[in-house]
Amino acid sequence: MDVFTSLFEALDEVLGDYVNEAITAATGYVSGPIAVLGTISFIAMGAVLLRGMSEIPLAKFVQTAALLALVFALAGTAGHYNTYLADHLRSFPDELLATFAGTALGNDAAIGAVLDRIGDQAMTGISAIWSAGGFTDPGPSLFAAVLFVIFLIFGVAAVVALATAKIGLSLVVAVGPLMILGLLFQSTREYFTKWLSYGIQFAFLAMFVGGIAGMADAIVDTYIDALDDSAENVDLVAxxxxxxxxxxxxxxxxxxxxxxxxxxxGIGLAVGNTAWRGIQGAMHQAGGKHIDAWRDAARWRRVGRAEALHNRMVETRKAVVDRLVNGAPRVSRADANRPASLSGASAANRDLDREARDHVEARRRRRAGG
Incomplete structure (x- = not known):
């Protein structure tokens, strides 16, 4: 009986063709916008950094450049996406299934062959139970019919669960190029994390299917397959x-x-966040000592500006205190006859008053904002 094998082979063929076409269409759709936006943003950041118009750390520039290269490579080229991501995502459920199925797979290469073998063993045992009954003893025949219905329900449930995992993961892989675009912006990175979480969900579903298939194989092999050798000693209670x-x-x-x-x-979100932190760490290390030197220089510039501002505030406070303690400077009659000098002193006082008021107002705004 090759029912399950034929079913899953046909499903894998259909899904494989769909995923390849969808990936090609998705990468072709996003490659143009990625190239334009990435080139413009990279050139703009480089021009701003080289002209000194902004204090963008070199680490941030290297991270952005590496992120653009990563998005270009995966989302903009179907071959790279299939090689480095899609093929591994599609094979991951089968690997988990084979791992947790235990010895159920044996020499079989696919879960369809395992389910076919379980079906053959179950039908052999059910046939033996059916043969043990007769017109005078219909109990074994009825029990064989019940077992057949139970196995039919089990087979349908297994097909639905595994087909859900395969179809769901194929859809996740197909929309991958669009979700990778979420890495370009801080506000859209959540889409990439959720996409990765859904991929892990369908992989776990296949893993659970493998575990259930291993249990079913052990049950059928232990209790039902042996009935073919001792059909005359059927224990319906057992x-x-x-x-x-x-x-x-x-x-x-x-x-x-x-x-x-x-x-x-929870695991998918954690893995997605960990993957993003790993990408950030790798891009951070790409800058090496130059990034640290650039960061130190920017820190010292900030310290120098803070010290200069502090010195100006100290001088202003001293001037204000001197005016309050000593009062306004006295003007003699001789000085009164020199209007230009008086005008200059008044202008200096007005500048000093205005600067003091500006600093007081700035301190009031900072306190209100804090």
């Missing part, structure tokens, strides 16, 4: 346990999407 376990596993299959969503809700 077979109730594997029947109930298969029915319970079918119910768990229906709960797997919610379980994967709950588990990946």
């Amino acid at each position: 077979l109730m346990a594997p029947a109930l376990m298969l029915l319970l596993l079918a119910k768990i299959f229906a709960e797997l999407p919610h379980m994967a969503s709950s588990l990946s809700g």
Whole structure:
């Protein structure tokens, strides 16, 4: 029986064609805007930095340049996106499934072959139970029919869960180039994190399917497959346990999407944030000692400006205190006959008063703002 193998092979072929076409269309759609916006922003930042019109740290400039290069490479080129990201994302669920299926996979290369083998073993055992009954003893036949229905429910639940994982992950991979654009801006980086979280969710769903398939294989191999050798000694009471376990596993299959969503809700966000911090760390290290030197120079410039402002404020306060203590300078009659000198002194006093008022008003605004 190759029902599951044929089904998943057809599904993988359809999804593979769709993902390739979607990625090609998405990268072609975003490559133009990425090239224009990235080039303009990079040239503008470089011009501002070289002309000294802004104090952008060199670390920030290197981070922006590296981020633009990363977005160009992944979101703007279908080949790079498939090689470095899409292929790994699509194979990740199968790897998790094979890991947590235990020995159920054996020499089989896909989960469809595992489900087909479980189906063959189950049908062999069910046939043995059916043969043990008759017109005078319909109990085994009825129990065989019940087991067949339970296995049918189990198979449908397994197909729905695994198909959901494959289709969901294919959609996540297909829209990847658009989500990677979220890394360009601080306000849209949350979209990239959520996209990565959804990818991990569907990978966890496949992992859970592998674990349930391994349990089902052990149940069928232990309880039902051996009935073919001893069909005349069928213990219907003892077979109730594997029947109930298969029915319970079918119910768990229906709960797997919610379980994967709950588990990946925190883990996906944490992995996304960790990945972003790793990207920032790598871009920070790319600058090396030059970044540290640039940061130190900017820090010393800020310290120098603060000291100069402090000195001006001290001088202004001294001048204000001198005016309050000593009063306004006296003007003699001889000085009164020199209107130009008097005008100059008055202008100096007015400038001093205006500067004092400006500083007092600035301090009042800072206190109100604090």
